Amino acid sequence: MMSKFIVRGGKRLTGSVKVSGAKNSVLPIIAASLLGEEGQSVIIDAPPLDDVMTINKVLESLGAGVTYRDEVITVNAEKLTSCEAPYEWVSKMRASFLVMGPLLTRMGHTRISLPGGCAIGTRPIDQHLKGFEAMGAEISLGQGYIEARSQGRLRGAKIYLDVASVGATQNIMMAATLAEGVTVLENAAKEPEIVDLANFLNGMGAIVRGAGTGVIRIEGVEKLTGVTHTVIPDRVEAGTYMAAAAISGGDVYIEGAISDHLGSVIAKLEEMGVTIQPDENGVRVIADRPLKAVDVKTLPYPGFPTDMQSQMMALLLASEGTSVVTETVFENRFMHVDEFQLMNAEIKVEGRSSIVTGNAKLKGAKVTATDLRAGAALIIAGLVAEGTTEVGGVHHIDRGYVHLAEKLNGLGADIYRISVDEPKLEATKAPSEKVEKEVPMFKVQPTLA
Ligand SMILES: CC(=O)N[C@H]1[C@@H](OP(=O)(O)OP(=O)(O)OC[C@H]2O[C@@H](n3ccc(=O)[nH]c3=O)[C@H](O)[C@@H]2O)O[C@H](CO)[C@@H](O)[C@@H]1O
Ligand SMILES: C=C(OP(=O)(O)O)C(=O)O
Incomplete structure (x- = not known):
């Protein structure tokens, strides 16, 4: 309907x-919760949005345990069973692509449906991939999917972004948390959502410095654990x-x-x-x-x-x-x-x-x-x-x-x-007109004074 x-x-x-809570903060933070090999993450002030439900589905399809109640999400990612984010979810929401960094660095392999363009522009992902490659991943493309693999752990690297992409900064930052050595990300995006993600990652045990400035330094660690965090x-x-x-x-x-x-x-x-x-x-x-x-x-x-x-x-x-x-x-x-x-x-x-x-x-x-x-x-x-x-x-x-x-x-x-009612297309007939259902024109009840 x-x-x-x-x-x-x-x-x-x-x-x-x-x-x-901010949509553009909660989505990368939910993706980052996949990095928690021990314990669970509790994400407070998670807004009840369609995008949040979609990324929760992605996490569930990867084997994580996810609950959502009263604007609080809990994610248990101790055991993941898949490293593949299917078209079904990525096509609904580009931000699902943010699971690539966490999956690649934790599992050494990931396969994600290519996020398409959309109404506002072509929205390429070359900067995300450039970052993963600099950290030693091998990237291949085929049948609408992107596959990334690494031999052993990713390696810290110096990465300069050609555009200060929010998504690329987040994806690379997440991948770098479990890499061997130090990653320095230059011309990084400075949005408050980047800082929120860095705070979440640091709470998990990561070492991320400089978020909110144009240069972010990430020292890789061996393991991250779940954390409780309130979204901005x-x-x-x-x-x-x-x-x-x-x-x-x-x-x-x-x-x-x-x-x-x-x-x-x-x-x-x-x-x-x-x-x-x-x-x-x-x-x-x-x-x-x-x-x-x-x-x-x-x-x-x-x-x-x-x-x-x-x-x-x-x-x-x-x-x-x-x-x-x-x-x-x-x-x-x-x-x-x-x-x-x-x-x-x-x-x-x-x-x-x-x-x-x-x-x-x-x-x-x-x-x-x-x-x-x-x-x-x-x-x-x-x-x-x-x-x-x-x-x-x-x-x-x-x-x-x-x-x-x-x-x-x-x-x-x-x-x-x-x-x-949605217009129905039938093979032999002209599409039916949009019919407005005889629903009572109820006024949405204000919830706030
Ligand atoms: C879920 C989320 O947080 N979405 C926000 C995020 O989107 P998103 O992270 O997708 O936006 P980016 O910052 O990556 O995009 C900015 C520009 O960089 C270009 N680009 C991006 C990546 C890349 O690899 N190559 C490249 O050329 C894009 O085409 C665009 O022209 O930041 C945008 C810019 O503030 C916001 O409008 C979106 O609401
Ligand atoms: C463009 C936006 O979001 P997304 O990147 O999720 O499409 C937006 O929030 O306005």
Whole structure:
């Protein structure tokens, strides 16, 4: 059964919303728990997301014992029975590829389905493989799978990344923890999720230094054990609620948001005229003046995050003046532009930049989430559009947002989720029309005050 979000615009957001654990931290940490040859890992604040369920399935298919209750995952990886991550799971979620480093270094052999490209770009994995090869692995490709083998333990190496890839940094860092000798990773990604993973690994007994800087040094150890760890709050989810608050002219406290992780987003919001008041437990966002247009360029951390680009574009549509949004991280991350245009937005794409005309008179329309963040951005636009916005492609949103509608409704938004029958394709007949089922248009109950 497919779903849609129905957003009725015009509500000002006020109150408090709590941020969940970070999707982009919990996924590599779950993968890293495969390194624990003794004891179990307990991962606290693991958000109930489709992506988390998918990677848990991958771990189970490798023979690990996994339980998930009340946002706590326990992983027992003492005995693994397989080193192969099948297409079934990797095709659902690229981050499953992060099991490659842990499996290779612990078992000396792994076979993983090739992660495909996706809506936002081709997303190659050459830097991951370059790192494994430098550590002595032999890589072969065939039938949609990548196989890596090492004779004995991997060996520490000096590795320079051509791009500061988050995934390659994580995969190589994990592989290096059990390698013989020291690995020095240069031009490493500096995202807070890298630091969270390093803290998890160090808790397991690894020796990782310099995470959060461009050079990470990993001294290999013989064995790692399970550890208890709390995942950092999701900075992209926090940023999404900041944008939602700002577009609605609201006053919202985002509980759990770590302002240090959101420097570039906060700077841009302040430049637009939004008041941001961070404290030790979260960030308050007050939008009591007309918003001003600003230019935004996505960059690796600490630059402006690509995962906030589409939500920011929604906000710029409601600002005074013209903005230029430049995407430098992924080559095809403007799919939301066409959808915004269906809502009466005026945006022109020129290569890697989008020229966004502000003061848009947004109108509700039937639109589709082309990826996770595009979905959130369409909902943000729907908050101020005239009439009703119907957002399809909700499965993308479910990958990365915990109770998005409930959390926004808790702030005063008016969002429903409805079920929609999937169109059936039959050989001899034209595809049937999408039929909206006669489900009562129940309002999702707010879970937060
Ligand atoms: C699960 C997770 O944490 N996902 C995040 C992670 O994705 P992910 O780890 O896949 O993103 P990367 O940092 O690897 O990608 C950044 C850029 O590097 C390129 N590249 C990457 C690897 C490689 O071997 N070769 C190469 O050329 C990519 O095509 C892209 O243009 O970081 C992205 C960039 O902040 C975020 O948008 C994603 O939300
Ligand atoms: C692109 C994203 O995630 P992933 O790398 O898991 O596709 C995202 O979180 O916006």
